[in-house]
Every structure is written in structure tokens, then in C-alpha cells.
Amino acid sequence: MPKRLPCNADNLVLAAELIGLFRAAQGSTRGEIGGQLQILEGEHTDYRMKRGLAHLLESAFSTFEMHCPLDPSTLRQRVFMCSAPSVPSPQSSTATLTAVADTLSRELGRDIGPEQVRAWLYADMREEQVLTSFEEPTPEALLQRYNLAQAQGALYRASQVVITAHRNDPGEYKLLFRYLKLFGLMTYIEGDADHGFTLTIDGPTSLFTPSTRYGLALAKLLPALLHVTRWSLVATLVPRQLSPYTPQVARFALDAGCGLVSHYPPGKLHDSILEQAFAERWAQTSTAWRLEREVELIPLPGSVMVPDFRLVHADGRSCLLEIVGYWRPEYLRKKFAQVRRAGRQDLILAVSERLNLDGAGVKREDIPVRVVWFKDRVLPKAVLDVLEG
Amino acid sequence: MARSPTLSFDRGTLLLHPPPPGKAWIDYATWDDRVERFRIPAIRYRRLVEVLNAQGTPLLDKAPEFSALTLESALEMTPYPHQSDALASWLAAGRLGVVVLPTGAGKTYLAQLAMQAISLSTLIVVPTLDLMHQWYAHLLAAFPDAPVGLLGGGAHDNTPLLVATYDSAAISAEALGNKYALLVFDECHHLPSEFTRVIAEYSLAPYRLGLTATPERSDGKHADLHTLIGPEVYRTSVAALSGSVLAKHRIVRLTVKLSARERQHYDALIETRNRFLQARGIRLGSLTGWQSFVRASALSRAGRSAMLAHREARALAFGTAGKLRVLVDLLAQHHPARTLIFTDDNTMVYRISRQYLIPAITHKTPVKERHDILHRFRTGEYPVVAASRVLNEGVDVPEASIAIVLSGTGSRREYVQRLGRILRRREGKLAVLYEVVAEATSEEQVSRRRRQTVHVRPYQQFDLLEPGLRVAEAGDETLDQQNRDGQEDDRSYRPSY
Numbered sequence: 084m085p086k087r088l089p090c091n092a093d094n095l096v097l098a099a100e101l102i103g104l105f106r107a108a109q110g111s112t113r114g115e116i117g118g119q120l121q122i123l124e125g126e127h128t129d130y131r132m133k134r135g136l137a138h139l140l141e142s143a144f145s146t147f148e149m150h151c152p153l154d155p156s157t158l159r160q161r162v163f164m165c166s167a168p169s170v171p172s173p174q175s176s177t178a179t180l181t182a183v184a185d186t187l188s189r190e191l192g193r194d195i196g197p198e199q200v201r202a203w204l205y206a207d208m209r210e211e212q213v214l215t216s217f218e219e220p221t222p223e224a225l226l227q228r229y230n231l232a233q234a235q236g237a238l239y240r241a242s243q244v245v246i247t248a249h250r251n252d253p254g255e256y257k258l259l260f261r262y263l264k265l266f267g268l269m270t271y272i273e274g275d276a277d278h279g280f281t282l283t284i285d286g287p288t289s290l291f292t293p294s295t296r297y298g299l300a301l302a303k304l305l306p307a308l309l310h311v312t313r314w315s316l317v318a319t320l321v322p323r324q325l326s327p328y329t330p331q332v333a334r335f336a337l338d339a340g341c342g343l344v345s346h347y348p349p350g351k352l353h354d355s356i357l358e359q360a361f362a363e364r365w366a367q368t369s370t371a372w373r374l375e376r377e378v379e380l381i382p383l384p385g386s387v388m389v390p391d392f393r394l395v396h397a398d399g400r401s402c403l404l405e406i407v408g409y410w411r412p413e414y415l416r417k418k419f420a421q422v423r424r425a426g427r428q429d430l431i432l433a434v435s436e437r438l439n440l441d442g443a444g445v446k447r448e449d450i451p452v453r454v455v456w457f458k459d460r461v462l463p464k465a466v467l468d469v470l471e472g
Numbered sequence: 473m474a475r476s477p478t479l480s481f482d483r484g485t486l487l488l489h490p491p492p493p494g495k496a497w498i499d500y501a502t503w504d505d506r507v508e509r510f511r512i513p514a515i516r517y518r519r520l521v522e523v524l525n526a527q528g529t530p531l532l533d534k535a536p537e538f539s540a541l542t543l544e545s546a547l548e549m550t551p552y553p554h555q556s557d558a559l560a561s562w563l564a565a566g567r568l569g570v571v572v573l574p575t576g577a578g579k580t581y582l583a584q585l586a587m588q589a590i591s592l593s594t595l596i597v598v599p600t601l602d603l604m605h606q607w608y609a610h611l612l613a614a615f616p617d618a619p620v621g622l623l624g625g626g627a628h629d630n631t632p633l634l635v636a637t638y639d640s641a642a643i644s645a646e647a648l649g650n651k652y653a654l655l656v657f658d659e660c661h662h663l664p665s666e667f668t669r670v671i672a673e674y675s676l677a678p679y680r681l682g683l684t685a686t687p688e689r690s691d692g693k694h695a696d697l698h699t700l701i702g703p704e705v706y707r708t709s710v711a712a713l714s715g716s717v718l719a720k721h722r723i724v725r726l727t728v729k730l731s732a733r734e735r736q737h738y739d740a741l742i743e744t745r746n747r748f749l750q751a752r753g754i755r756l757g758s759l760t761g762w763q764s765f766v767r768a769s770a771l772s773r774a775g776r777s778a779m780l781a782h783r784e785a786r787a788l789a790f791g792t793a794g795k796l797r798v799l800v801d802l803l804a805q806h807h808p809a810r811t812l813i814f815t816d817d818n819t820m821v822y823r824i825s826r827q828y829l830i831p832a833i834t835h836k837t838p839v840k841e842r843h844d845i846l847h848r849f850r851t852g853e854y855p856v857v858a859a860s861r862v863l864n865e866g867v868d869v870p871e872a873s874i875a876i877v878l879s880g881t882g883s884r885r886e887y888v889q890r891l892g893r894i895l896r897r898r899e900g901k902l903a904v905l906y907e908v909v910a911e912a913t914s915e916e917q918v919s920r921r922r923r924q925t926v927h928v929r930p931y932q933q934f935d936l937l938e939p940g941l942r943v944a945e946a947g948d949e950t951l952d953q954q955n956r957d958g959q960e961d962d963r964s965y966r967p968s969y
């Protein structure tokens with residue numbers, strides 16, 4: 084299981100040291116930075132952790148660029164063509180480089196030495212790229228990112244992830260499902276808003292054989308999950324079969340109290356001004372109905388619907404509310420098809436009168452649930468009338 | 473009226489809905505609660521459609537997006553008997569299967585014949601960028617009007633005729649799965665690995681052709697080729713093709729002594745390592761021994777320095793300055809003979825390139841530049857090229873007459889393919905393979921292992937000489953045990969393009 088780096092003084096000093104190395108290394112090549120890191124690693128056994136931190140600094144916080152006034156590939160061709168007729172030797176190399184350097188000095192109008200030409204020969208290689216800018220993280224942020232990456236690393240070998248989303252208000256599920264869809268994952272959802280949901284997540288072909296094909300996608304999903312309020316996760320891992328003693332499967336567990344910090348931006352509090360304004364008005368309305376946000380998941384075959392709000396009465400009654408504002412015709416068609424497929428009697432749609440439903444091929448009388456029509460804003464009273472009506 | 477069962481493609485799988493009557497199809501299907509549909513692995517597409525057709529079920533098949541191709545060949549030639557036989561066997565086996573042919577026996581032309589027989593969108597998968605470009609060039613020459621594209625090495629084409637690397641095709645397996653009716657796997661022994669097998673598994677392609685000279689894999693996964701591609705439908709050997717006549721060549725093994733200082737340093741490093749290994753009772757030489765060393769090295773400072781010492785000693789043995797001195801000497805002796813230098817790691821290649829201004833090819837070399845270098849090597853503008861592992865498979869460099877191997881991993885395939893490369897030559901000259909190793913280091917063991925495999929099990933990778941250039945006797949003592957029991961077939965072999 085991945086090892087965490089606690090945010091203690093020792094680790095913060097180490098993180099600060101590495102950050103300092105990168106700060107001072109602006110203008111150095113990747114290769115040079117690598118050499119400095121190797122010195123810092125020395126014979127200490129914590130090299131993995133140092134390497135991990137350095138890798139994050141290099142990949143997530145640094146920009147590297149090529150430094151060479153001409154195309155290295157063209158330069159190589161010139162140098163190799165110039166050297167081809169002579170028998171390879173250190174002396175003939177020097178002669179070739181000097182000849183090319185002289186020509187380049189004339190062409191570029193500045194003094195260029197033979198060793199400079201040799202240095203430019205492979206300027207386009209990764210190791211020769213120069214650190215041009217460094218977005219310095221705080222030592223804490225670096226350790227947080229490291230710990231997140233460690234957990235993600237474990238998930239690379241995951242064949243399946245089961246998330247238990249406990250009773251959550253707000254659920255913040257929309258962000259999670261957006262990423263889930265983006266990464267080509269699939270989910271099977273069980274449960275309800277009052278007891279929580281179980282989401283079994285894998286990919287299309289997982290049905291036949293568990294594979295680590297979706298491990299990377301599952302790892303990328305983790306930062307999105309961290310925005311959900313209360314959850315726990317169990318991943319089934321397929322360890323690399325390095326020896327006959329390696330177990331066939333392993334488990335990796337994590338929950339909302341894991342202390343990991345997401346670097347994905349959080350989802351918007353509300354999808355639109357319409358919903359935000361409605362939530363604010365509801366807060367000022369005196370009623371026994373309490374408003375909860377994004378707490379219900381309605382599983383649909385191959386998809387899921389996350390209604391904007393759930394209304395819960397003190398006496399136990401509850402209802403779902405989805406606000407349909409201004410959208411493109413395809414979206415409307417899909418939305419109403421979803422509502423029909425959901426087959427939920429407790430769903431209320433607030434639909435804008437300004438929508439061109441006919442244009443989207445939606446017949447008003449075909450909407451299978453209760454509807455609150457609105458002009459510019461959704462009024463709590465109108466919703467309450469439907470609820471109690 | 474009930475809707476017809478509809479088959480659709482979903483990211484490497486098939487969805488079948490509504491369920492058809494009858495039971496035969498259910499063997500292939502699994503109920504998927506997530507979408508409330510029956511799901512079927514894409515690779516079962518052909519069997520499923522055959523079964524449904526056999527029971528007369530009307531099916532609305534929306535899964536494949538194959539396209540028809542008009543393949544007017546500009547490279548029409550009479551196929552060699554082994555090519556016609558291989559094609560006939562493959563066609564008779566339902567256009568599914570693996571053909572085993574030695575390198576240089578015209579696999580590309582066989583694939584061209586298969587593509588013409590199918591005339592539907594075709595995906596060709598190859599192990600390296602070099603091969604990708606070689607196939608591309610061949611397809612452009614063979615089918616000048618066909619839409620040929622590339623996937624890999626920065627190219628992301630989306631054409632009915634596509635050449636892709638195994639890696640890129642595996643990454644895009646879900647998207648490629650329903651676009652191609654014929655899959656051609658070049659060097660198909662690469663396919664069964666965990667990462668790349670999805671190219672076959674996520675594909676509907678009813679027609680599949682695997683090509684290789686060496687189907688066997690050390691992990692035993694070559695058995696999977698049967699399910700992923702099809703049965704082995706044809707196999708022939710160099711011997712059967714033309715009476716076991718090999719190009720004449722010589723292997724020269726040069727042992728380089730470490731300098732006194734290098735030797736001292738090397739011994740000290742090995743001692744550091746061995747002290748630690750002895751103290752822990754770890755024996756290297758087996759996979760588990762090596763793994764316990766790796767584990768132990770992360771746990772203590774002593775272990776860590778033992779591992780660093782091991783690495784430094786290895787680097788010393790592989791990259792010693794003495795080898796470079798020998799290299800310069802050999803280059804001077806043979807200048808300007810066309811010479812390929814092989815090393816095992818990129819660091820060494822670039823060191824040679826920077827120090828002696830010799831063009832280098834590694835997997836990092838940009839595609840255009842790689843072509844330019846190989847082109848200039850062929851024309852003789854560059855007499856010497858240094859390469860790491862990238863040239864290992866099947867890239868045609870017939871002009872090389874000298875090969876210098878500066879290090880190696882001891883893997884059989886790699887060694888022989890390097891050998892085979894310099895033997896692919898059509899001049900009458902003697903080809904020479906130099907193997908430069910350091911004396912009495914762990915590396916020497918590696919080299920011995922390699923040579924043994926050549927003795928024990930001769931590889932069938934050698935190109936054949938043209939009739940006029942045939943030599944009656946076999947090569948030198950290293951390869952004269954090449955099996956000659958094949959029929960004395962006097963058929964001459966000429967590369968088909």
C-alpha cells in the first residue's frame with residue numbers, strides 16, 4: 084500500500100529543499116537538474132520519496148523549453164555530413180566541429196565555439212531542455228500532491244472501484260459523474276438518498292474479464308471524488324505478477340477522512356443563476372420543506388440523472404426537483420427522455436415558459452411528471468403549491 | 473410489431489437489444505445490469521453473427537463501420553509458391569490465422585495479397601516506428617490511389633487503410649474496434665502481451681492475419697494467438713525455401729581488458745555488492761534473487777549502496793572507455809565500409825554520436841530524421857550509423873556489411889536479428905559481425921549465453937542470397953550447424969519488392 088508523507092517538520096524541510104533546488108535551477112537543463120537530484124539522493128534509502136517529489140515538481144509545476152538558435156535536426160545533418168568522409172576519431176571530430184562553428188559564427192553573426200556546437204547537437208532531447216519557468220508550490224501543497232499521487236498510483240492497478248457515498252448534502256455528485264463520463268468509465272448504482280449509494284465503477288469490457296485497462300481512468304477519477312462530502316472506496320487491485328508469491332488480487336481502501344487534497348477545481352455550487360437564486364429564495368421562505376442539493380442519484384440504463392434538489396418534509400415526505408432553464412433542443416430532448424425513463428412519481432420539473440419545446444419535439448401533455456412553469460425565476464410558492472396540491 | 477434485435481458497438485464490446493429468440497447466441501452474451509442490455513466481447517462478433525444467421529434471426533447490425541476499398545495494385549507480380557500456398561491456407565481457414573515465414577520471405581507482399589482478397593478497411597499493426605514507415609511506403613507504392621494513413625509517432629490519421637504501432641493501436645483500441653474488417657499483425661508475437669492484446673479483443677474484425685518469423689514467446693503466451701488471431705495456418709523455414717544456403721559471414725569476438733584502474737574500481741564495486749548479498753543470503757542469477765536484492769536495497773543504507781555499486785559496475789563493464797577505443801579502431805580499419813553500431817542503451821549511442829559525430833538512431837529520433845539517416849546510409853552518404861534497440865526488428869538495411877555490437881542483453885531474438893541484419897546483403901563480400909565485450913565481468917556471461925543459443929538452436933532469420941551469389945559452404949564455425957535437413961529446393965528467392 085502506498086506510503087504517505089505526513090506534513091511534519093522533516094518532510095516539510097525536505098519538500099522545501101527540493102522546491103529550492105528547482106527555484107535555483109531556472110535556466111538549467113533537465114539533465115543538470117537530474118544530476119543535482121542524484122547528489123541530493125546520495126545513498127539515503129528515502130530516494131524513492133525524493134524522486135517522487137522531484138517528479139511532481141518537474142511534471143506539474145515546471146515548464147521546460149529547448150534552447151538552441153537553430154533546428155537541432157538540421158544542425159545534426161550538417162555536422163554528420165561534414166564528418167562522414169573522414170575516419171572517426173577525436174581529432175577529426177574537433178576539426179569538423181571547428182569548421183561548422185566557423186560557418187555558424189558567420190551566419191549568426193556571433194562567436195560560436197566548437198564545444199557549443201557539440202552542446203547544441205542534441206538540444207531537442209528531453210534531457211537538454213531548459214527550465215524556463217517554475218510555478219512554485221508551497222511545501223504543504225507539494226506533500227499533498229505527492230500523497231494524492233501515491234493513492235492514484237495504487238489505483239493504476241485497479242480493475243474495479245466500489246464507492247459508497249453516504250448520505251450527503253450537498254452530494255456534489257455532478258462533478259464526479261462528469262469526470263466519470265469523460266474518462267470513459269461506467270457505473271452500477273444501488274441505494275437511495277437516505278441510506279447512501281453504492282457505485283461500482285469499471286469499464287465496458289470489465290463485464291467479461293477484470294482488467295487494469297481502466298486503472299488510469301479510475302486514478303484520474305480520485306481527485307473528483309475528493310470533492311464529494313462523505314464517501315468510502317474499496318478498489319480491487321490486480322498486482323503485477325512479479326513472483327509466484329504475488330497474490331492474484333489485493334484491496335485498497337480509502338475514505339473521505341483520508342486527508343488527501345484534490346487539485347481539480349471544485350464543481351460550481353449551482354449549475355446556473357436560476358438554481359442559485361431559487362436556493363436563496365427558499366432559504367428565506369418559511370416552510371416545513373427542507374431543500375437539499377444534489378443528494379439523489381437516479382440510475383438510468385447506461386447513465387445517471389442527478390436532480391438539482393431534493394425537498395424533504397419534516398413528516399418524512401420527499402420530492403425531487405429539477406430546474407430546466409435555457410438549453411439547446413438536443414439537450415431538452417435528452418432531458419425529457421431521461422425523465423420518462425426514470426419513471427419517478429416524486430419528480431417535479433420546473434420548466435421555463437420561454438423554452439421552445441415544440442422545436443425540440445417535446446409535447447407539453449407528454450411530460451410524465453408534475454411541472455411548475457416559470458417565466459424568469461422559479462418561485463418557492465409555485466413549487467410548494469405543487470408539493471401540497 | 474416487435475423491433476428486430478439490434479447489434480451496436482460500444483467501446484470494445486457489442487450490445488444486443490432486444491434479445492433475439494433462440495438460445496444459441498446466449499453462449500456469447502453476458503447480461504449487463506449497468507445498461508440493462510446483453511453485452512458481447514467484440515472479438516466474438518463473427519461467431520455471433522454466424523450463429524444468428526444460421527438460425528435465421530433477422531438482425532439489424534449497426535456495429536461495424538467497415539468501408540469497402542478498391543485496391544488497384546501497382547505492384548503486381550507473380551507470387552512465390554510459398555506466398556500463394558500461405559495465402560491459400562489462410563483463405564481456406566476462413567481468413568483467420570497466423571502465417572510463420574522467415575524474415576525476408578516477403579511477408580509484406582503476402583499481406584498485400586490478403587488485403588486485395590478482402591478489399592475492406594484494413595488495420596496493419598507493427599511493433600516499431602521504422603516498420604510503420606516501411607509499411608506505409610510499401611502501401612503507397614502498391615496502392616497509389618488508396619487512402620493510407622498512420623497512427624503512432626505523432627500521427628493520428630483516420631483512414632480506411634491504417635498502419636499503426638502496437639502501442640498506439642492499444643491506446644485507441646476502443647475507437648478502432650469497429651472500423652476495420654481486416655487486421656494484419658506484423659511480428660504478431662508482440663500481440664499477446666497484457667497491454668496490446670486489446671487490439672484484437674476489442675475489435676470486430678472478422679478477418680485476421682498474423683505474420684511472424686518467431687511466434688514463440690518466453691512467457692508462453694503465444695498460445696493466445698489462436699484466440700486473438702486464429703490457428704497457425706502455414707509455416708515454412710529458410711531451409712525449406714531454398715536449401716539452407718546462408719549468406720557467408722564471420723563472427724569476431726573481441727575482448728577488451730579494463731584498464732588497471734578501471735579493473736580495481738570494478739572489483740571494489742563488485743565486492744561492496746557481494747558483501748551485502750552474502751550477509752543477506754541473496755543469490756543473484758534467478759529472478760527471485762534479483763527481486764529480493766531490489767527489495768532489500770530499498771530498506772537499508774547498506775543495501776542502497778550495494779545496488780548503486782552494482783549499477784556502477786555494470787555501467788563500467790558495458791560502457792568502458794576501452795570499448796570506445798576498440799570501436800574507433802574498427803571504424804578506421806573498415807572505413808568507408810557500411811557499418812552499423814549497436815548498443816544496448818541510448819546513453820551509449822548518444823555518447824558515440826557526440827564524441828565521433830556519427831548519426832544516431834534511437835526511439836527518440838524524430839521520424840523524418842530517422843528516414844533521412846537511413847536513406848543517407850543506403851546511398852552511402854553516411855558510412856556509419858549507431859543505433860540502440862530500435863533497429864532490432866525487420867528493418868531492411870541491406871547495405872550494411874559490418875556490424876559492431878558494443879553490448880547486449882543476452883536475449884536470443886535481439887542477437888539473432890542483429891546478426892540477420894548484416895546478413896541481408898546482396899554483394900558478394902564477406903559480412904563481419906564484431907562483438908565487443910569487456911573481459912571477466914558479469915557481462916561476459918551474458919555474451920556467452922547469447923552465443924550458446926546460436927549454437928544450440930539456429931535461428932531461421934537469414935536472408936538468402938541471389939542465385940549468382942550462392943555459396944556452397946555454410947558460414948563459419950559458429951553457424952555451420954545451421955540445420956540443412958530441408959529439402960534441396962533449387963528455387964531461387966528474390967525479395968518480392
